Amino acid sequence: LAAYQWEHPRSRNYKAEFASCRLEAVPLEFGDYHPLKPITVTESKTKKVSRKGSTSSTSSSSSSSVVDPLSSVLDGTDPLSMFAATADPDSSRKRRDRDENSIIGSDFEPWANKRGEILARYTTTEKLSIVSTSKAGTATSAMSEKVRTRLEELDDFEEGSQKELLNLTQQDYVNRIEELNQSLKDAWASDQKVKALKIVIQCSKLLSDTSVIRFYPSKFVLITDILDTFADGYCFCISDHFSPENVNDTAKETCLNWFFKIASIRELIPRFYVEASILKCNKFLSKTGISECLPRLTCMIRGIGDPLVSVYARAYLCRVGMEVAPHLKESLNKNFFDFLLTFKQLRARCLLLFPSFSQCLFVELPSYLPLYSPAMDWIFQCISYHAPEALLTEMMERCKKLGNNALLLNSVMSAFRAEFIATRSMDFIGMIKECDESGFPKHLLFRSLGLNLALADPPEGDRLQILNEAWKVITKLKNPQDYINCAEVWVEYTCKHFTKREVNTVLADVIKHMTPDRAFEDSYPQLQSIIKKVIAHFHDFSVLFSVEKFLPFLDMFQKESVRVEVCKCIMEVFIKHQQEPTKDPVILNALLHVCKTTHDSVNALTLEDEKRTLAYLINGFIKMVSFGRDFEQQLSFYVEARSMFCNLEPVLVQLIHSVNRLAMETRKVMKGNHSRKTAAFVRACVAYCFITIPSLVGIFTRLNLYLHSGQVALANQCLSQADAFFKAAISLIPEVPKMINIDGKMRPSESFLLEFLCNFFSTLLIVPDHPEHGVLFLVRELLNVIQDYTWEDSSDDKIRIYTCVLHLLSAMSQETYLYHIDKVDSNDSLYGGDSKFLAENNKLCETVMAQILEHLKTLAKDEVGRQSSLGLSFFNSILAHGDLRNNRLNQLSVNLWHLAQRHGCADTRTMVKTLEYIKKRSKQPDMGHLTELALRLPLQTRT
Amino acid sequence: MGAVSQVLLCCEVLSGVVVVSGKDSIQHQGVSLTVEGSVNLQLSAKSVGVFEAFYNSVKPIQIISSTIEMVKPGKFPSGKTEIPFEFPLHVKGNKVLYETYHGVFVNIQYTLRCDMRRSLLAKDLTKTCEFIVHSAPQKGKLTPSPVDFTITPETLQNVKERALLPKFLIRGHLNSTNCVITQPLTGELVVESSEAAIKSIELQLVRVETCGCAEGYARDATEIQNIQIADGDVCRSLSVPIYMVFPRLFTCPTLETTNFKVEFEVNVVVLLHADHLITENFPLKLCRV
Numbered sequence A: 001l002a003a004y005q006w007e008h009p010r011s012r013n014y015k016a017e018f019a020s021c022r023l024e025a026v027p028l029e030f031g032d033y034h035p036l037k038p039i040t041v042t043e044s045k046t047k048k049v050s051r052k053g054s055t056s057s058t059s060s061s062s063s064s065s066v067v068d069p070l071s072s073v074l075d076g077t078d079p080l081s082m083f084a085a086t087a088d089p090d091s092s093r094k095r096r097d098r099d100e101n102s103i104i105g106s107d108f109e110p111w112a113n114k115r116g117e118i119l120a121r122y123t124t125t126e127k128l129s130i131v132s133t134s135k136a137g138t139a140t141s142a143m144s145e146k147v148r149t150r151l152e153e154l155d156d157f158e159e160g161s162q163k164e165l166l167n168l169t170q171q172d173y174v175n176r177i178e179e180l181n182q183s184l185k186d187a188w189a190s191d192q193k194v195k196a197l198k199i200v201i202q203c204s205k206l207l208s209d210t211s212v213i214r215f216y217p218s219k220f221v222l223i224t225d226i227l228d229t230f231a232d233g234y235c236f237c238i239s240d241h242f243s244p245e246n247v248n249d250t251a252k253e254t255c256l257n258w259f260f261k262i263a264s265i266r267e268l269i270p271r272f273y274v275e276a277s278i279l280k281c282n283k284f285l286s287k288t289g290i291s292e293c294l295p296r297l298t299c300m301i302r303g304i305g306d307p308l309v310s311v312y313a314r315a316y317l318c319r320v321g322m323e324v325a326p327h328l329k330e331s332l333n334k335n336f337f338d339f340l341l342t343f344k345q346l347r348a349r350c351l352l353l354f355p356s357f358s359q360c361l362f363v364e365l366p367s368y369l370p371l372y373s374p375a376m377d378w379i380f381q382c383i384s385y386h387a388p389e390a391l392l393t394e395m396m397e398r399c400k401k402l403g404n405n406a407l408l409l410n411s412v413m414s415a416f417r418a419e420f421i422a423t424r425s426m427d428f429i430g431m432i433k434e435c436d437e438s439g440f441p442k443h444l445l446f447r448s449l450g451l452n453l454a455l456a457d458p459p460e461g462d463r464l465q466i467l468n469e470a471w472k473v474i475t476k477l478k479n480p481q482d483y484i485n486c487a488e489v490w491v492e493y494t495c496k497h498f499t500k501r502e503v504n505t506v507l508a509d510v511i512k513h514m515t516p517d518r519a520f521e522d523s524y525p526q527l528q529s530i531i532k533k534v535i536a537h538f539h540d541f542s543v544l545f546s547v548e549k550f551l552p553f554l555d556m557f558q559k560e561s562v563r564v565e566v567c568k569c570i571m572e573v574f575i576k577h578q579q580e581p582t583k584d585p586v587i588l589n590a591l592l593h594v595c596k597t598t599h600d601s602v603n604a605l606t607l608e609d610e611k612r613t614l615a616y617l618i619n620g621f622i623k624m625v626s627f628g629r630d631f632e633q634q635l636s637f638y639v640e641a642r643s644m645f646c647n648l649e650p651v652l653v654q655l656i657h658s659v660n661r662l663a664m665e666t667r668k669v670m671k672g673n674h675s676r677k678t679a680a681f682v683r684a685c686v687a688y689c690f691i692t693i694p695s696l697v698g699i700f701t702r703l704n705l706y707l708h709s710g711q712v713a714l715a716n717q718c719l720s721q722a723d724a725f726f727k728a729a730i731s732l733i734p735e736v737p738k739m740i741n742i743d744g745k746m747r748p749s750e751s752f753l754l755e756f757l758c759n760f761f762s763t764l765l766i767v768p769d770h771p772e773h774g775v776l777f778l779v780r781e782l783l784n785v786i787q788d789y790t791w792e793d794s795s796d797d798k799i800r801i802y803t804c805v806l807h808l809l810s811a812m813s814q815e816t817y818l819y820h821i822d823k824v825d826s827n828d829s830l831y832g833g834d835s836k837f838l839a840e841n842n843k844l845c846e847t848v849m850a851q852i853l854e855h856l857k858t859l860a861k862d863e864v865g866r867q868s869s870l871g872l873s874f875f876n877s878i879l880a881h882g883d884l885r886n887n888r889l890n891q892l893s894v895n896l897w898h899l900a901q902r903h904g905c906a907d908t909r910t911m912v913k914t915l916e917y918i919k920k921r922s923k924q925p926d927m928g929h930l931t932e933l934a935l936r937l938p939l940q941t942r943t
Numbered sequence B: 001m002g003a004v005s006q007v008l009l010c011c012e013v014l015s016g017v018v019v020v021s022g023k024d025s026i027q028h029q030g031v032s033l034t035v036e037g038s039v040n041l042q043l044s045a046k047s048v049g050v051f052e053a054f055y056n057s058v059k060p061i062q063i064i065s066s067t068i069e070m071v072k073p074g075k076f077p078s079g080k081t082e083i084p085f086e087f088p089l090h091v092k093g094n095k096v097l098y099e100t101y102h103g104v105f106v107n108i109q110y111t112l113r114c115d116m117r118r119s120l121l122a123k124d125l126t127k128t129c130e131f132i133v134h135s136a137p138q139k140g141k142l143t144p145s146p147v148d149f150t151i152t153p154e155t156l157q158n159v160k161e162r163a164l165l166p167k168f169l170i171r172g173h174l175n176s177t178n179c180v181i182t183q184p185l186t187g188e189l190v191v192e193s194s195e196a197a198i199k200s201i202e203l204q205l206v207r208v209e210t211c212g213c214a215e216g217y218a219r220d221a222t223e224i225q226n227i228q229i230a231d232g233d234v235c236r237s238l239s240v241p242i243y244m245v246f247p248r249l250f251t252c253p254t255l256e257t258t259n260f261k262v263e264f265e266v267n268v269v270v271l272l273h274a275d276h277l278i279t280e281n282f283p284l285k286l287c288r289v
Helices: A014-021 A069-074 A079-087 A091-104 A111-121 A145-157 A170-189 A193-208 A213-241 A249-263 A268-277 A279-284 A289-303 A307-324 A329-352 A355-361 A365-384 A389-401 A406-415 A418-423 A425-434 A442-455 A460-474 A480-497 A500-514 A516-522 A524-537 A541-546 A550-555 A560-577 A585-600 A608-623 A631-644 A649-669 A676-695 A699-715 A719-735 A750-764 A777-788 A797-812 A827-831 A835-859 A864-881 A887-902 A908-922 A929-936 B050-055
Strands: A128-130 A165-168 A739-742 A745-748 B013-022 B026-028 B031-041 B061-071 B074-076 B079-088 B106-116 B125-133 B147-151 B168-174 B178-180 B185-194 B198-213 B216-231 B240-244 B260-272 B277-287
Touching: A111 A213, A111 A365, A165 A170, A170 A193, A170 A213, A193 A213, A193 A268, A193 A307, A213 A268, A213 A279, A213 A307, A213 A365, A249 A268, A268 A279, A268 A289, A268 A307, A268 B216, A279 A289, A279 A307, A289 A307, A289 A329, A289 B216, A289 B240, A307 A329, A307 A365, A329 A365, A329 A389, A365 A389, A365 A406, A389 A406, A406 A425, A406 A442, A418 A425, A418 A442, A425 A442, A425 A460, A442 A460, A442 A480, A460 A480, A460 A500, A480 A500, A480 A516, A480 A524, A500 A516, A500 A524, A500 A541, A500 A550, A516 A524, A524 A550, A524 A560, A541 A550, A541 A585, A550 A560, A550 A585, A560 A585, A560 A608, A585 A608, A585 A631, A608 A649, A631 A649, A631 A676, A649 A676, A649 A699, A676 A699, A676 A719, A699 A719, A699 A750, A719 A750, A719 A777, A750 A777, A750 A797, A777 A797, A777 A835, A797 A835, A797 A864, A835 A864, A864 A887, A864 A908, A887 A929, A908 A929, B013 B031, B013 B106, B031 B079, B061 B079, B061 B106, B147 B260, B147 B277, B168 B260, B185 B198, B185 B260, B198 B240, B216 B240, B216 B260
Parallel strands: B178 B277
Antiparallel strands: A128 A165, A739 A745, B013 B079, B026 B074, B031 B061, B031 B106, B106 B125, B147 B168, B168 B185, B185 B240, B198 B216, B198 B260, B260 B277
């Protein structure tokens, strides 16, 4: 192949072409099909959907064919929550709770919520032991021989658990119980009913042991879990025999057998728990089973001597009772009143320290009594659920009669409806004040009251007095931990009902209490929660920052990780709630300080994700800053921001974009005609970008920003600055590495480079030549860089780029260019179709074509497939941009056509389509010569 | 040969089904059913010498023994054959069908045996199973007989040094000592006061079996079950329920015959912390209504 000349780029009349190519606009009737119209769903199934017409594009568009890929991802189960669902070790418990809710209603806080709380709160470091001694309750002296041997067999199986396990840590203990739970499940699965019963008896026996009293509430939770498993298995096993109507005798017999077995369990506590756990199965025996059994079990608890054990037994019975028969309120109440009776003696006994109470010696009273709380709270909650006001009042009265006992009062406050408490806040404060200090700490009472007030509002008139009364007590608390636990709760109430003045006072008080001895170091979570509550209520940041003690409060967060966390919270809230851009100096100063804090936490060890989050937050802030028409101030803000946030690349990128936007705003304001002053300002903006870009790391970020800023400079008539940007971009290209890191994966960079260069070319079309440099100097320089860049051998990207250059050059040789920038003279008007310019242009074309053809030749050896497709694409380029009346070009195109088909690699359909296109084009005016060309292009037939 | 399905029955007719199954057809010389019921008495080693007890166990008393022919000699086809039957339980003479009862020294047991006689070369086949008999409900209404009781150091017998005992006052009542065997024993117990802490309060169900013979009789009390009704130091003056279900098989309506007696008692056992054990005994009369 000889060297060809691109002597005659086809001259184009862009306007005419555009007009002929444009599709005819057709007005769209309502109801016509259009792919971009919002999906209209007229659902006939549900009658709720109002048929307003096309606007109702509900997400339940089951019938629509088009699915938004984004929403379809969220459709169905989100993979994370699906995972969470399967990860739950005990899904049966979940199911239970759901059932429970369906009976009781979702406003009843289910046991499952309490469970985790109790487990987390009641822990111990003492050693525990599991004793499994007796041979389960069926040990009567005269068993029939058969039964006895069977039990003995089972004993063999359980030999391991017969030993006494001493010195277990809490974790070992939990594991051991979990093991038992598992073997219980296995026992049900393998139909070993007797074994299941033995396990559950052994477990419930553990509940009579209060030796490690701190752990008792948690132990209760663990063991009742096992009872739940047992009850589930048991009911499943029983209901297996029962079809709803047909209760046959053998099934009833099995059921009875179980009840006899359980009734003969020797010890009281296991017998109680096992009976209670299968309470719901009573309905299989008789209709009135449950309503008879519940009061009996309630009475049975009276036999439990240890008040702690008995109160938990009551809690369990209430729980089971609520699940099975929520309508049987009476036994709940009876439980409560029985409890009050024992309670009267409890205090006296605690103080006297009865011999059986000797454990109490180890636990001081103030830490002993709160162990009752979870169980009492639960009992109170069950009773007060949907209870009439009268009952609540009666219960309160009864509690009062017991000398306003603090423990009772606390449970009343944590279990009763918040509204009920809130309307009587003043009464409660009175009672709290009256009740004796011993036994139950007062600050816990105020905390409970505060929790209620956070949920429900007290009467308008009392509000200030309540705060005053409460704070008077809170501020006197000596122990910083007690203080902060209380204050944390009350901050919410203060924020909700009062102005910044009161909040300021409260914050000041907290600072005063927490500063001595650096007490704040131990209470970061509480302090954090205070901040969160404050910012949740003060959305107006100008008010927030005018709270004098707010920033000093922030200074208490001296541990860096916590401080950053708090700052992030503040920024999140700011981004969420700030609607209008602001220039308030108070907000700006404070938030700059906050942002700076987060920014300064970034170091070499910071995770990418964390950096991204921080950058997102800071960017959100930057976007919200606006000085209106004071552009200079705005720019100086950006300058300051750059110096502050230099470690976060995305922030710098945002700043460059913001400054570019500022320049364009200026242009808009001046309607394109810069005055001397604005021109200087715009140049300052451009300079800002020019010196900021090199400090970035990402190579394509830099390239794109150079290009983008160059465009902005060009638009603002800063020609030499634009040249500088473009030159910088060109000189950066050789540095582009072969592989770049995208989202943690290494990928070849060539496709990105190709994309960037194509973009670059379209800008270069309108960049006017510099008077002191040669013709098309930017293009030349770029070509040199492309030439020297080491391209991948296996790809044809270099040639693709050359083809694009060819397109660029043909566009440049037109008389009038396709597009222009307002007030910038591009080369078309600079040279005005000067022949010298065209000659230069042609020379460049020649070189590029030579390169392309050279490359095609090298491919001939063993890359025929690539050669074919590249040949065809080159053919298409010539067809589009070249003037085919030129014979040599015409010949070249025919050669390329043959080349494309030579090795049978070409896709026949594409070739046919191309040929059809040529024929169609030939019918247009001035295109007659294409007819002749078409005749010279044979189609290869496959044999 | 399969088993006869187990049947629980009150008195009149024992019914069920005999299942014969085999791979091939079975040749037989007839199938018969036998019902046997007997009272087995045994003298305890305590009341007689060990050897005497071993040898001299009293002869079993036969209550019922009757046989019916079910199938005449012939052949069962291969596969499963079910033969339903109804067996009237008739007692000879003035004998009574006692309730099934498994005790230590007295055992009342009923069995149903199915025999298939076969030709000389093949073994006869036998299957036995126990069935449970509940005696006919007693006529007339049960009159409740409530008992109130008070336990103090003063009411106790068998005390060595009354002065060393801690002071206590326990009151209570049983709703009735005449009990229906299917209904639980109920009542209440109140610890009014106690100097010593209470460890446990239990209900002990005891059977008293008496075997009579020529030389005299032997009377033995053994525990059936022990049910704890209070664990730990219970709340003062708060009533604790007394509640006990009578176990099946091991209890039966109180029996008094010429040869043997089966009676029941309940003990309220209070354990104090200083290892004092206080027992209050109540004889019960069980019956079936």
